[in-house]
Amino acid sequence: MLILGIESSCDETSVAVVKDGREVLSNVINSQIAIHERFGGVVPEIASRNHVEAISTVTKKALEKAGVKIEQIDAIACTYGPGLVGALLVGVSYAKALSFALDRPLIGTNHIQGHIAANYISHKELKPPFLCLIISGGHTHLVHIKDYNSFEVLGKTRDDAIGEAFDKVARVIGLGYPGGPKVDKLAKEGEPNIILPKTHFDNLDFSFSGIKTSVINLHHKTPDVNKADLCASFEKTVTDILIDNTLKAAKQLNINTVALAGGVSANSYIRRRFLELKDTNNLKVYYPEPILCTDNAAMIGSAAYYNFLNNEISDLELNAIPNLKLN
Numbered sequence: 001m002l003i004l005g006i007e008s009s010c011d012e013t014s015v016a017v018v019k020d021g022r023e024v025l026s027n028v029i030n031s032q033i034a035i036h037e038r039f040g041g042v043v044p045e046i047a048s049r050n051h052v053e054a055i056s057t058v059t060k061k062a063l064e065k066a067g068v069k070i071e072q073i074d075a076i077a078c079t080y081g082p083g084l085v086g087a088l089l090v091g092v093s094y095a096k097a098l099s100f101a102l103d104r105p106l107i108g109t110n111h112i113q114g115h116i117a118a119n120y121i122s123h124k125e126l127k128p129p130f131l132c133l134i135i136s137g138g139h140t141h142l143v144h145i146k147d148y149n150s151f152e153v154l155g156k157t158r159d160d161a162i163g164e165a166f167d168k169v170a171r172v173i174g175l176g177y178p179g180g181p182k183v184d185k186l187a188k189e190g191e192p193n194i195i196l197p198k199t200h201f202d203n204l205d206f207s208f209s210g211i212k213t214s215v216i217n218l219h220h221k222t223p224d225v226n227k228a229d230l231c232a233s234f235e236k237t238v239t240d241i242l243i244d245n246t247l248k249a250a251k252q253l254n255i256n257t258v259a260l261a262g263g264v265s266a267n268s269y270i271r272r273r274f275l276e277l278k279d280t281n282n283l284k285v286y287y288p289e290p291i292l293c294t295d296n297a298a299m300i301g302s303a304a305y306y307n308f309l310n311n312e313i314s315d316l317e318l319n320a321i322p323n324l325k326l327n
């Protein structure tokens, strides 16, 4: 089954052709990072306009790269939430038009479910049940993946998403946008020798605003603090928090498979620390290849395949839902 996946929830216009949920024939990503860089973050209205300008060209390229004619596509999938409403509406409207014109099923897909599914593309052997830690610019969710379409959110952030904290720390210490990859790089030159506060809850929720504020205050009060040490300490502290909750959940549910997903799962330090859990805690850890960590349409095509198998088909009333939940 060939699915055309469309992703436009934030600042990437992406279209992919995915076969049977796991094989990517093409995955074209048109990033707007350079456009938003000078504003220090994504400007929603500018993002929507650029999606409108890019989406037809990106779709044509995706079909060309896959060597597939549009008539060969069996279903059209799009992200319908969560995300920026104007940005989502571009992908949703485009997908609806294609579905109507080609008379193919429309499969509205949850963006977070897409991030989880990125692991199915990178790891053909991965099957539910497992734990998934979705760490991105908009989300920090610890989820029990009971089946392809059955999720239980075990914990989530009570304030900032982890990616937001990375981006804010980077901006304050002058590394620019998007900050995650820049903090990742600079941290390699530093030592995690600065103690930062960790917030813990009785349940499996997360909090990152305290640590973010403390890095910002430290930078302002002691301007000569070593930035590389600050980045390394920030990374170590947030990773400790992620690992504490993941181990708690693994023990509670007696599950020993964990998948990472989302933009922040591209972080080299986080990956390394999680991989070490194989030896120390007998946890099998998966993460997608870097291009599938950040927003892309292949993950939407993959998730949509499992929605289709589960009879979750949308109609032309499908609308963008900016705060769409996972279940």
Ligand code: KG4
Binding pocket: 010, 135, 136, 137, 138, 139, 162, 163, 164, 166, 167, 178, 179, 180, 181, 184, 262, 263, 264, 265, 266, 267, 268, 293, 294, 295
């Ligand atoms: O998944 P994503 O592309 O978009 C959302 O759905 O939010 O995630 C973007 C986030 C940004 O906050 C970016 O700074 C972060 O992922 N990110 C990283 C790295 N690469 C991207 N954070 C830490 N280390 C990285 N290497």
Ligand code: ZN
Binding pocket: 111, 115, 136, 137, 262, 263, 294, 295
């Ligand atoms: Zn995302």
